[in-house]
Amino acid sequence: MMDSIPRQFMAWADRKPDATAFAVKQDGEWKQSTWKQYVEEVRLAARGFMALGLEPGQSVGIMGFNRPQWTMSDLAAMSSQGVPVGVYSSCSAKQTAYILGHAGARLAVVESGNVLDRVLSVRDELPDLKHVIVMDAEETPDGTMSWSALLEMGRSVEEEALEERLSAIRPDDLGTLIYTSGTTGPPKGSMLSHGNLAAATLMGRELLPVEIREDARLLSYLPMAHAAERALTLLGPSAFGVAIYYAESIERMPANLVEVQPDVFLGVPRVWEKIHAGLTAKLAEATGTKARVANWSRDVGLAYHSAVTSGGNPSPALKLKYALASKLLFSRIRAALGLSRAQVLLTGAAPISEEVLRDLASLDLPLREVYGQTEGSGPTTNNKPEATRWGSVGQPFAGVELKIADDDEILMRSDAVFQGYYKDAESTADVLRGGWLHTGDLGYLDEDGYLYVTGRKKEIIITAGGKNISPRNIEEAVKTHALVNEAVVIGDRKPFLSILVCLEPEAELPADEAKAKIWEHVERMNQNLSKVEQVKKIAVLPTVFSVEGGELTPTLKLRRSVIVDKYSREIDAIYG
Structure with a gap:
């Protein structure tokens, strides 16, 4: 019997x-x-999924902001030999229909409000979708059911039936489908087996503290449909017994961070860049002795x-200076951010500049990329x-x-490399060659x-000069300039490079003064x-890139x- 993620959980x-x-x-308190x-x-x-007719290998779509029912749906789908499929809550109705349709979702567990409306608007286009469960409301539209109704249905299925399915899970069985956010085309479904997970x-144990506190906790706020957040909120806690605190919303995340004080915190570069900019601006206001x-x-x-x-081992003198600096400055910064007890600070999912990494380390916020x-x-x-090289x-x-x-x-290979892209043999053959995963990223290894x-590779610009x-x-x-929110290099088939800048x-x-400074x-x-x-020229755009505007993926990568x-x-x- 496999020690699968559901079993570990x-x-x-x-x-x-x-x-x-x-x-x-809830009601101002953490329940x-x-x-x-x-x-x-x-x-x-x-057992509720089984009562609704979910068979082994069939998929369950999950769509909404981070909450316990999201994680439970994922674990419940895997436990019943189903295949969880996360869908970004920012997806349009058309994108939602594509992913649920491509995955052949039999069930969908979704958030009420706009997300539910989007799913229902395309339901007629999804012949495989038999049931829609609303994860966060008791009163639901006709043709849908509440989470509590799902649980009640589960009582009609014997525990032994679920145990049979749990025991039948094998390493090569499909464990989940994770759809890319589609920076260059329609999203592709990555097939991850139970063995991969x-x-x-x-x-991933390497990313947690050497000794995990008994009351260790994480704050969940990044999109659950993304592999990184899913690993941090679902896989890690399931295997290592860490508590998850669910943020109320993206907007409330900074306040929730202060309240929760997590042991491990993962921020995409944009989060750390905002923290960096805020701290830099605040410290710039200091004068005299404070400065x-x-x-x-x-x-x-x-x-x-x-x-x-x-x-290395800091000298005794440096340790004493660090203790004093912690008392004078660092402890206040960490407390204000909600990172007083954080043992591990992570950044990933997109590149971050070496300058930001160094600046944050100088403020006692050493990030592990x-x-x-x-x-x-x-x-x-x-x-x-104890083995970090900034910039790598x-x-x-x-x-x-x-x-x-x-x-x-x-190129990389490991037991975690996926089985391929769902229903896409051609793309699979393109990235899995000779026993290696061809990542599409360019780079080098030092000594x-x-x-x-x-x-x-796909972002390489070829100028008019070749x-x-x-x-x-x-x-x-x-x-790295304080006025710049986002920057995009332009120059493919052009005589020189230019940059589009968002303030x-x-x-x-x-705008003119900002442009001159930039x-x-x-x-x-x-x-x-x-x-x-x-770069020969820059242009300042009158807007900020956003997911809603289509310029960014749900994980804030450039489209x-x-x-x-x-x-x-x-x-x-x-270029005119």
């Missing part, structure tokens, strides 16, 4: 039945539920974390606490092999095995670039083709 009902498993904010309650409800939901979870204390503390913080992350892809079930490399994405997780192809593409990612240029590092350098919403300068920053940046990489089409007039003006 259910064991916590016996190991610590009365400990907190998850918490939600906690125990592992015994959590496991019992998942088992009842799994178990292997990835074991690797001198802040500057001294930052020098100490950078020296201390440079020593620790390189595997993690790199991976859905096709590898998440983990590929990470910077370890770290060394491979245990069990991961890497090599660099002749064209600089990063100590640290991986550096330099760009994406030069191949990766836009990633240029964009990250531009984004920070808080920027109070007129251009000064670009000119300094150009001094460190080769001639063909240098370059959409941006080029949408802002073609501005681009034409640059």
